[in-house]
Structure formats: structure tokens, C-alpha cells
Amino acid sequence: xxxxxxxxxxxxxxxxxxxxSLTSTWQxxxxxxxxxxxxxxxxxxxxxxxxxxxxxxxxxxxxxLQIQGDGPVRLAVVECAAGFGVRAAIKLxxxxxxxxxxxxxxxxxxxxxxxxVIVLDPKDKLPGQQAYTGIVPLVGNTLAESLDxxxxxSEQLPTLVHxxxxxxxxxxxxxxRMPAEGGKEVTDIDAWDRARxxxxxxxxxxxxxxxxxxxxxxxxxxEPLAVKAEQPVRFSCTCxxxxxxxxxxxxxxxxxxxxxxxxGKVSVNCEYCDTRxxxxxxxxxxxxxxxxxxxxxxxxx
Ligand SMILES: [Zn+2]
Numbered sequence: 001x002x003x004x005x006x007x008x009x010x011x012x013x014x015x016x017x018x019x020x021s022l023t024s025t026w027q028x029x030x031x032x033x034x035x036x037x038x039x040x041x042x043x044x045x046x047x048x049x050x051x052x053x054x055x056x057x058x059x060x061x062x063x064x065l066q067i068q069g070d071g072p073v074r075l076a077v078v079e080c081a082a083g084f085g086v087r088a089a090i091k092l093x094x095x096x097x098x099x100x101x102x103x104x105x106x107x108x109x110x111x112x113x114x115x116x117v118i119v120l121d122p123k124d125k126l127p128g129q130q131a132y133t134g135i136v137p138l139v140g141n142t143l144a145e146s147l148d149x150x151x152x153x154s155e156q157l158p159t160l161v162h163x164x165x166x167x168x169x170x171x172x173x174x175x176x177r178m179p180a181e182g183g184k185e186v187t188d189i190d191a192w193d194r195a196r197x198x199x200x201x202x203x204x205x206x207x208x209x210x211x212x213x214x215x216x217x218x219x220x221x222x223e224p225l226a227v228k229a230e231q232p233v234r235f236s237c238t239c240x241x242x243x244x245x246x247x248x249x250x251x252x253x254x255x256x257x258x259x260x261x262x263x264g265k266v267s268v269n270c271e272y273c274d275t276r277x278x279x280x281x282x283x284x285x286x287x288x289x290x291x292x293x294x295x296x297x298x299x300x301x
Contacts, residue, residue, distance in 0.1 A: 005051045005084065006212050007228040009178075010220065011191030017199075017225065018174040019212035020051045022233060026170040029088055029235040032274040036098035037167075039073060042107055043090055044165020045143050048172035050080040051233050052161065053118070053147075056176065061122040068115045069108030072096035076108070079272075082123050085236025089271040104146075109138040116146060151176065160196045164207040171207040173215060175199045194223070237273035244268050244277040245287035253288050260284060 075091040116136040151159035
């Protein structure tokens, strides 16, 4: 079965429930990396979180979770594009020694200087429209705690997130109290309490070992749930030779010539999928000059 993020509503819409379990997507996304186990688990949790967060939004575009860490992890970026195509990039500190059981805090906020932002980048931006950026306070020891705090403080939505990841699986569960709509009476005021208590009983082994559907069934079997959506998730990188050419153009002729003089060619590896793009002297010159069908400017990504 393909990887999916599942969305349900409980108690006539009083509570939102989402679950995700990524196996093939997670393994493919991470195939070219060999990370210390604690870092690998952190990246997997970030990937699962990106799909859960994207699934809470009515939004056509990319959701990016970006952490600039002050510990062994210098940068972690996960992007969940419209249609749930996910990809991730990570950079470790060169002198990083990662203890096996390093916590999220140890990895990215060891001395309290870490930064965690959520960026929502609309697919078809109107002229002058900016991406939305929200700051996620790095509180507690886990990524899930930071996200709970973000939803409660920035979005005023009580939320409970559970995340887990290992070599083969990246999984998560999110329960969230929904705002009452347009003064509508909330008929089931205990629903949120029930939902968060049930969700709190989930075990790490269950999240990692069971399909998302089964996780939800086991926890909420006494609650009639309305199925809202089952959305397929896949690994997808949007890099291209044209985008890399755009980056070479931004570096400028002088810089490119010095790389050519030193190495005989320019090679660039995509930080997300590790695809290698090579430009010999002729290709590099064309790239710097900019061919009419190349994409203007922009980043590799
Ligand atoms: Zn790529």
C-alpha cells in the first residue's frame, strides 16, 4: 500500500485527527544519506510532521520546515509541496559527534541559539505576495513539544502531536481541537479531552509498526469518526538542470571561470536528492550567459 496521510473528524468536527506512516517515501527520500541514528530519527520526525501540518491547511503551495541548529545539526530543511511531494536536506556540523540518544534539543538547540521556522509559500503567488513565515519556539526536548506549543500559541489551537522515526519508517499522529465556527454551539465539550487522552496512550512501537489506519482504529475505535481524506504522499524533488544553470548564472562568470580553471568542470549536487549536475566549459559558458529557454535566476531548489 502506498504511503498516505489520513484525515478524520471526531465528534461532529469538534476534533481533527490525522495520522501518517511513511515507509517507501521515507526510505527513498533518505536513500543517499547515512546519518547518525539520532539525526536520522529527527529528520524522519520532521518529514512526518511536514505532512501532518500540510494536511491541516487549506493551502495550495509548499510548506517548509526549516531548522538552523546550534548543535550537531546545522541545518535541516523539509519541504512538503502541493500534492504531498516531500523532500529533505540536512547539514551536520563538521566536528559533530552525535551521542546515540541525543534529544531534539541536544541536536538543534544545545545552547539556546537554534531557530525553527515554518514557511508557507503559495504556488501561484500574486504580484507582491510574500511567503508566510512563522517562528516555532524551540521548547521542551522534542520536536512534537515545539509543535504543540506553536499551535497553542500562534494558532490558538490546542494540539497534541506524536512523532517517531527509525531507519524504515517515519510516522506521526496529530489531534487538534477545532475552533467553533461562526458562533456555532459546541455540542460535545468533552470530545477534546477524550481525544487527547486517547492519543496520549499511543506507543512509539505502535506508531512505527502499524499502518496509519490501524493506529487510528486502535486508539479511537469507540468514537465514530468521519473520514475526511486519504492523501498519497511521495518523495519528489523539483531540482533540474535549468535551475542549477540559474544558480551558476548568479555566481557570475568570474567565479565559474575560476572553478573551471581549478577543476575542469563545474559539478553541483542537489542537496535534497543528490542528483549530480555537471557542466563542462562550453555548458558552463552557456549557463552563465543564459539561454532564452532557461529559467530566470532563482535558487537550485
Ligand atoms: Zn534534487
